[in-house]
Amino acid sequence: MSHPEAVRSGAARKPAMRRFADAAEPWFYAAPVLTLIVAVMLVPLLLGLSYAFRDIQLLNPFSGAFIGLEHFKTLARDDAFYRALKNTLWWTGASVFLQFALGLVLALLLDKPFPGRGLAQALVFLPWAVPTFLAGLNWAWLFNPVIGPLPHWMAALGILSAPDNILADPHLAMWGPIIANVWWGIPFFAITLLAALQAIPRDIYEAAAIDGAGPLQRFLSITLPFLAPTIAITILLRTVWIANFADLIIVMTNGGPADRTQIVASYIFTQAFRRLDFGYASAIALVLLVLLLAYSMLIVVIRQRLIEKD
Amino acid sequence: MTGRILMTIAHRAAILAYIVFALFPLFWLLKVSVTPNDLLYSEGVRLWPSHTTFEHYRFVIENSAFPTFFKNSLIVACSTSVAVTVLSSLAGYALSRFRFRGKYAIVALMLITQMFPLVMLVAPIFKMLSPLGLTNSLTGLVIVYTAFNVPFATFLMQSFFDGIPKDLEEAAMIDGASRFIAFRQIILPLTLPGIAATLGFVFTAAWSELLFALMLISGNTSATFPVGLLTFVSKFSVDFGQMMAAGVMALIPACLFFLLIQRYLVQGLTAGAVKG
Numbered sequence: 001m002s003h004p005e006a007v008r009s010g011a012a013r014k015p016a017m018r019r020f021a022d023a024a025e026p027w028f029y030a031a032p033v034l035t036l037i038v039a040v041m042l043v044p045l046l047l048g049l050s051y052a053f054r055d056i057q058l059l060n061p062f063s064g065a066f067i068g069l070e071h072f073k074t075l076a077r078d079d080a081f082y083r084a085l086k087n088t089l090w091w092t093g094a095s096v097f098l099q100f101a102l103g104l105v106l107a108l109l110l111d112k113p114f115p116g117r118g119l120a121q122a123l124v125f126l127p128w129a130v131p132t133f134l135a136g137l138n139w140a141w142l143f144n145p146v147i148g149p150l151p152h153w154m155a156a157l158g159i160l161s162a163p164d165n166i167l168a169d170p171h172l173a174m175w176g177p178i179i180a181n182v183w184w185g186i187p188f189f190a191i192t193l194l195a196a197l198q199a200i201p202r203d204i205y206e207a208a209a210i211d212g213a214g215p216l217q218r219f220l221s222i223t224l225p226f227l228a229p230t231i232a233i234t235i236l237l238r239t240v241w242i243a244n245f246a247d248l249i250i251v252m253t254n255g256g257p258a259d260r261t262q263i264v265a266s267y268i269f270t271q272a273f274r275r276l277d278f279g280y281a282s283a284i285a286l287v288l289l290v291l292l293l294a295y296s297m298l299i300v301v302i303r304q305r306l307i308e309k310d
Numbered sequence: 311m312t313g314r315i316l317m318t319i320a321h322r323a324a325i326l327a328y329i330v331f332a333l334f335p336l337f338w339l340l341k342v343s344v345t346p347n348d349l350l351y352s353e354g355v356r357l358w359p360s361h362t363t364f365e366h367y368r369f370v371i372e373n374s375a376f377p378t379f380f381k382n383s384l385i386v387a388c389s390t391s392v393a394v395t396v397l398s399s400l401a402g403y404a405l406s407r408f409r410f411r412g413k414y415a416i417v418a419l420m421l422i423t424q425m426f427p428l429v430m431l432v433a434p435i436f437k438m439l440s441p442l443g444l445t446n447s448l449t450g451l452v453i454v455y456t457a458f459n460v461p462f463a464t465f466l467m468q469s470f471f472d473g474i475p476k477d478l479e480e481a482a483m484i485d486g487a488s489r490f491i492a493f494r495q496i497i498l499p500l501t502l503p504g505i506a507a508t509l510g511f512v513f514t515a516a517w518s519e520l521l522f523a524l525m526l527i528s529g530n531t532s533a534t535f536p537v538g539l540l541t542f543v544s545k546f547s548v549d550f551g552q553m554m555a556a557g558v559m560a561l562i563p564a565c566l567f568f569l570l571i572q573r574y575l576v577q578g579l580t581a582g583a584v585k586g
Binding site for chain 2: 023025026027029030032033034036037038039040041042043044045047048051105106109110112114120122123124125126127128129130131132133134135137138139141142146147148149152183186187188191192195196198199229230233236237240241244246247265268269272273278281282285288289292293296300
């Protein structure tokens with residue numbers, strides 16, 4: 001910090017080699033990641049997208065021809081797809097909202113020092129370590145009135161009129177995977193937000209407390225603005241992941257009963273691996289990709305605004 | 311003063327509620343894994359069976375390839391998490407500290423990779439890896455998992471770098487250190503909580519990934535743990551006792567890992583450094 005003038009005039013007289021090195025520097029840091037992403041994700045992605053315009057059926061050796069927009073014409077008339085789209089909104093919205101709200105509360109609770117915090121933190125973060133496949137089966141068992149306790153408890157509390165399996169009830173079935181997903185996903189938000197909370201300089205709080213700011217005021221004017229960039233990026237990624245996340249639904253309800261829990265991602269899975277129609281599955285995936293892209297653009301713009309405001 | 315005590319009680323009660331919610335399903339997993347088969351349905355709703363057995367555990371350890379699956383998963387998850395953390399720290403740093411042309415293209419590229427259902431990549435990736443001899447190998451799996459996890463990890467690391475004042479490395483660079491030295495010796499140590507969080511996320515993601523492990527690996531020698539779990543689910547019968555026993559054992563490395571990284575999350579290293 002001692003001689004800013006000298007440094008600035010030095011920068012103006014940099015030779016060409018030095019200027020090139022400066023321009024290339026960020027690319028050296030980013031190159032390994034970019035190479036990997038292009039080779040293992042982008043190239044296969046483009047290959048996969050090309051399937052959307054071809055007739056690719058795994059068991060049919062005569063398939064593979066270019067068929068243009070045929071899949072999309074079928075898709076436009078596919079009622080099951082529209083139902084899945086509606087279910088996706090409900091599944092994603094409810095899961096993200098509950099995970100975020102409960103995760104933020106947990107992070108705030110854990111941000112205060114208290115005896116046994118390390119242990120409590122280890123225990124509440126544990127669900128994230130459970131393989132989703134296992135988490136799904138485990139929750140399916142908990143909801144099963146024959147061997148699981150939950151239906152009986154819910155009936156006793158008056159939430160259910162009788163101890164039935166909510167996974168078999170067309171009106172309630174979606175809550176099963178949503179609850180399993182919330183259970184599994186709270187630690188994600190809690191960990192990210194807690195780490196962001198820990199990075200807020202403590203003296204800002206002290207200064208605010210001296211100035212007479214109450215807890216709520218400190219939360220709104222210090223904590224939230226500091227967390228905002230982290231919140232925006234985690235909600236964005238989480239929404240996209242959950243919209244694409246079919247494991248729990250496939251394991252717990254397989255899209256049933258009566259397609260009430262079929263989301264677009266599980267519909268794609270069904271088309272690809274049950275009916276082995278990779279062409280049609282790719283076409284649906286392309287539509288889902290475009291929708292999620294539009295959503296992400298919105299969040300990125302909001303995040304950029306938030307950063308520039310600071 | 312009573313207000314303070316009430317707040318403390320409410321705080322502890324809320325923490326306790328979270329712990330119960332987080333652990334109850336895992337408790338149930340444990341309970342099913344020690345319930346003898348003949349009591350599985352008759353005492354299904356009881357909190358603890360009238361007598362317990364470790365038969366399921368013994369069967370899993372002695373009669374299945376689970377020890378191999380376990381070792382494979384450990385290799386894959388450790389390699390992936392270390393590789394991802396190193397690569398994403400570099401890329402996250404580039405996104406956080408430099409303004410350069412193409413930055414938004416990089417962000418857009420990485421966002422797009424998060425938006426596509428991964429199911430659709432199975433067939434193309436298999437076609438690409440097989441001539442390289444990377445199907446049916448743990449190396450292939452590590453490469454694929456690293457690529458899948460690196461975009462998110464980069465955003466995460468970028469967020470953590472954004473939280474560290476630029477003055478810190480600028481001061482070091484004025485004192486004559488190169489940027490890379492400043493990055494390695496000043497910025498990285500301050501990001502330890504972020505690095506621990508990244509390691510934790512990637513480890514568990516690689517530990518529990520099922521789809522690609524299933525598609526890229528055939529046979530038991532390089533199968534990972536989730537694939538092994540799936541072998542317990544056949545079309546006609548599911549041996550829940552054995553599967554849950556295997557599941558409980560699958561949780562052990564994850565638990566250990568979380569216990570190890572706890573303290574890095576709790577340490578507010580940044581606050582201390584900025585103050586000093």
